[in-house]
Amino acid sequence: MxxxxxxxxxxxxxxxxxxxxxxxxxxxxxxxxxxxxxxxxxxxxxxxxxxxxxxxxxxxPKEDLFVACLHRECTRMIEAIAGAAAPDLPPDERLWRGLRAFFGFVGAHRDGWSVLYRQTRGEPPFAGQLATMRARMVEVIAGMLDDALRAQGREVRETDLEVIAYALVGASESLADWLADNPTADPEKTATRMMNVAWLGAGQLIEGAVWRPADG
Amino acid sequence: MxxxxxxxxxxxxxxxxxxxxxxxxxxxxxxxxxxxxxxxxxxxxxxxxxxxxxxxxxxxPKEDLFVACLHRECTRMIEAIAGAAAPDLPPDERLWRGLRAFFGFVGAHRDGWSVLYRQTRGEPPFAGQLATMRARMVEVIAGMLDDALRAQGREVRETDLEVIAYALVGASESLADWLADNPTADPEKTATRMMNVAWLGAGQLIEGAVWRPADG
DNA sequence: GCGTAACCTTACGCACGAGTAGGTATGCTG
DNA sequence: CAGCATACCTACTCGTGCGTAAGGTTACGC
CATH class of the missing domain: 1.10.10.60 (Homeodomain-like)
Structure with missing residues (x-):
């Protein structure tokens, strides 16, 4: 033929x-x-x-192919977030820009997000790969918190910082899932909501506090 | 033979x-x-x-077997958390008890947690089942926040509440993963950390605020 | 214009694992 | 002790999907 x-x-x-x-x-x-x-x-x-x-x-083979996917999507995402990084800003502004970049990326690459996270989480051969990347994110967030604390002359045990950062990363991942499942949802708005929970906490939110981006 | x-x-x-x-x-x-x-x-x-x-x-067959596992572990977990429920307490106390029960359960059933969440997330046939359960949790949290708001005569759009609750649930799930991966970690301590992030937020934590359980 | 390398195909082998057929032992009930 | 339901086994079938062998086709250098 x-x-x-x-x-x-x-x-x-x-x-x-x-x-x-x-x-x-x-x-x-x-x-x-x-x-x-x-x-x-x-x-x-x-x-x-x-x-x-x-x-x-x-x-x-299949496994290598998957890793290649993972690698490409991962690189793109890191780039997207790194592009928004600005070490000399106050911590809330840094967090805000990071979150906005992150949710913007997820909103624009819903498939990529799905393969990167949802699939990888459960599959033992790849979970390690993902954990490494998550660890990098956690480290960045924890470092940011640490900077903010040192600037005030205070200190907190490293484990505590790490766990807090872990929680923030986890919350973001979950909202990203939610975003990926709701095609009509707005990434910007989602980022704002995440920022509110992360920065103010449920306690202050209940009492009516609101965090708003400085610009626009 | x-x-x-x-x-x-x-x-x-x-x-x-x-x-x-x-x-x-x-x-x-x-x-x-x-x-x-x-x-x-x-x-x-x-x-x-x-x-x-x-x-x-x-x-x-295999699929039914997995669902059976899911069902058993799920029931156990709901029971564990329901046992700690107490609708008439202030919101922070309610949240705290829920978190403590949750992390206590995960710490005691790490395998169960793993099969329940990590596996189920990625597998299309089961993801729906899990989403339903997560939705129940989100609803509970959102309801709690809503109660607290109404008690003050204020209101917030329902979507916002839902998203906030979603973020809290996501953060808890991530810390649960962390807990499952760190056998030496203490569930009680993890719950406390989660409570701090959830209730106070990163902003207040940076400024030195600390949330502590009322009893013990 | 012609070889050679890179591109691309069809068609297959083969392992692995879900699910089953058919038969054997055991204990309970009269 | 017959009869019957239930617990339990070994040993298979068969589909599915990964990975490959062997060969056809086009572009490019000389």
């Missing part, structure tokens, strides 16, 4: 780098829809408009 | 109810260690000290 190349005149041979991105796009989409195990290499290949052996040739 | 029953004199025939619990224990253990897909029915059967067909006879 003839190859697809000659059957379909619209089909084009493409350089490796391009195909790889197409495959990763497809993989992220399928992984996020089906979950790691239920996603089949055949479906990913088909969705990428290419045949399975090409996927193996370029990106290796 | 002879049946195990006659080969091993120490082996005992047991009534269905007992075996079912043994199977569920084994299933929770294996599911939590391997993840839903990587867990094999053979391993679960072996771990339960029984043969595979018995598992199928009593608890049905």
């Amino acid at each position: 003839l190859a697809r190349v000659s059957t379909n005149p619209a089909f084009k041979r493409l350089p490796r780098a391009v195909r790889e991105q197409q495959m990763l796009d497809a993989a992220v989409k399928v992984f996020s829809r089906r979950g790691y195990h239920a996603a089949s290499m055949d479906e990913i290949a088909e969705d990428a408009g290419i045949s399975k052996p090409m996927v193996y040739a370029y990106l290796g | 002879l049946a195990r029953v006659s080969t091993n004199p120490a082996f005992k025939r047991l009534p269905r109810a007992v075996r079912e619990q043994q199977m569920l224990d084994a299933a929770v253990k294996v599911f939590s260690r391997r993840g839903y897909h990587a867990a094999s029915m053979d391993e679960i059967a072996e771990d339960a000290g029984i043969s595979k067909p018995m598992v199928y006879a009593y608890l049905g």
Whole structure:
């Protein structure tokens, strides 16, 4: 039988780098829809408009493919947040910018978020990878809190800071899930809500306190 | 070949109810260690000290078995938290008791927690089940906040409350994960930390505020 | 214009694990 | 002690999906 190349005149041979991105796009989409195990290499290949052996040739077996997805999405996200980083601002402003960048990213890459977090959490082979990245985030937040404390000449045990940071990261992840599930929801508004809980706490919220962004 | 029953004199025939619990224990253990897909029915059967067909006879196919695990662990947890519920207390006290019960449960049933949450999150067939339960928790928290607000004659849009509650639940889940991964960590202390973040927020924590339980 | 390398295909092997068929032992009831 | 329900086993079938072998097609350098 003839190859697809000659059957379909619209089909084009493409350089490796391009195909790889197409495959990763497809993989992220399928992984996020089906979950790691239920996603089949055949479906990913088909969705990428290419045949399975090409996927193996370029990106290796399933596990490597998933890690590649993880890596790409992770890098994008870190970049997005890093772009908003500004170490010399007051802590609430730093937190706010970080959150806004984070929720903005999730809102714009809902599939990516899903594959990155929801899938990875439960799968033992990848959970470690994710934990490492989360640890980096926790460290950043904890460092920020620590800075703020030292500026006042006070100190808190490191474990406490870490746990607090962990809670904040967890809350953000959950709201990100919520955002990913509610396509009509507004990332900016979600970030504001998260900022309110994180900064003011339930106690002050009940008493009517509100945190608002300084600009706009 | 002879049946195990006659080969091993120490082996005992047991009534269905007992075996079912043994199977569920084994299933929770294996599911939590391997993840839903990587867990094999053979391993679960072996771990339960029984043969595979018995598992199928009593608890049905893999999916049903997992749901059964989910159900049992879920019931246990709800019971544990419900036992600490006391609607007539001030909101901070209510939150505190709920958190303490929650972290106490997770600390005592780390496998159960793992199978309940970490696994379920990513697997499409079960995610709905979990979402329902989480929704119940969110509703409870949101209701509590709402009560506190109405008592002051104020009101907040329902979506806002829901999102805030969602964030609190998410933060608790994350700290529970952390707790499950750190066997040496103390559930009580973790609950206290969570309470501090949730109630006071990062802003007040930085300024040195501390929340402490009223009793003990 | 022609080889060679890169691109791309169809079609298969093979392992693994869910679920089952069919038969054996045991204890309870009369 | 017959009869019957229940607990329990070994040993299979069979689908599914990962990963690959072997071969066809197009572009590019000379």
